[in-house]
Amino acid sequence: MNVVGFNGSPRENGNTARLVRTVLDTLEANGITTEYIQLGGQNIHGCIACMQCRENQDKQCSIKNDKCNEYLAKMIQADGIVVGAPTYFADLNAETKALLDRASFVALQNGGLFRGKVGTGVVAARRGGAVRVMDSILKPFQMSEMFMPGSTYWNIGYGLDPDEVSEDAEALKNMRNLGGQMAYLLKALQLARDNNIQVR
Numbered sequence: 001m002n003v004v005g006f007n008g009s010p011r012e013n014g015n016t017a018r019l020v021r022t023v024l025d026t027l028e029a030n031g032i033t034t035e036y037i038q039l040g041g042q043n044i045h046g047c048i049a050c051m052q053c054r055e056n057q058d059k060q061c062s063i064k065n066d067k068c069n070e071y072l073a074k075m076i077q078a079d080g081i082v083v084g085a086p087t088y089f090a091d092l093n094a095e096t097k098a099l100l101d102r103a104s105f106v107a108l109q110n111g112g113l114f115r116g117k118v119g120t121g122v123v124a125a126r127r128g129g130a131v132r133v134m135d136s137i138l139k140p141f142q143m144s145e146m147f148m149p150g151s152t153y154w155n156i157g158y159g160l161d162p163d164e165v166s167e168d169a170e171a172l173k174n175m176r177n178l179g180g181q182m183a184y185l186l187k188a189l190q191l192a193r194d195n196n197i198q199v200r
């Protein structure tokens with residue numbers, strides 16, 4: 001089983017990076033293979049509503065000159081997806097939103113490519129608006145028939161300067177709990193598939 005985790009922040013060693021890495025480290029400790037991807041700073045374009053993904057049915061976005069399709073392919077083959085984002089004016093930053101919009105739309109228009117996967121979001125903030133960012137990350141997952149694990153708090157860590165979130169002990173504990181919950185859910189779903197238990 002494998003999980004792909006994205007750092008949507010342009011800061012490669014910032015707070016979002018620490019949160020995503022903490023979840024992935026816990027997954028690894030629970031026997032799940034992970035891949036970490038630096039999404040922020042890759043100039044991912046927004047969705048242009050061309051509907052070519054619905055037309056072509058090739059599991060790809062029509063915009064070919066950025067890394068969206070490469071990342072989408074990783075999401076399609078993964079059993080689980082972690083999306084981390086910083087809080088920008090109480091909402092998602094643009095690049096994270098761009099990947100979520102394009103990847104989720106292609107997945108939906110191509111027969112539900114994310115169905116049955118486990119997905120979660122983690123969010124870095126200085127002070128306010130992070131719950132809304134969490135909600136924005138989970139919105140496309142919720143309508144993609146994905147499963148979302150809970151943890152001991154909303155998946156938020158506080159800090160302004162890069163890696164200041166390492167001083168937020170409760171946040172890191174929550175991220176480890178989240179990784180453990182995600183690993184459990186992934187294993188439970190695998191067990192269900194092995195026993196041919198159908199959702200419907």
Ligand SMILES: Cc1cc2nc3c(=O)[nH]c(=O)nc-3n(C[C@H](O)[C@H](O)[C@H](O)COP(=O)(O)O)c2cc1C
Pocket residue numbers: 009010011013014015016017085086087088089090091124125126127128129130158159160161162163
């Ligand atoms: C353009 C911009 C807008 C921001 N807006 C907010 C905000 O609305 N609420 C907040 O708590 N922090 C806000 N911040 C602070 C970042 O969310 C915070 O520093 C976060 O830890 C950054 O994560 P990173 O280190 O992974 O980039 C903003 C930062 C920037 C650059």
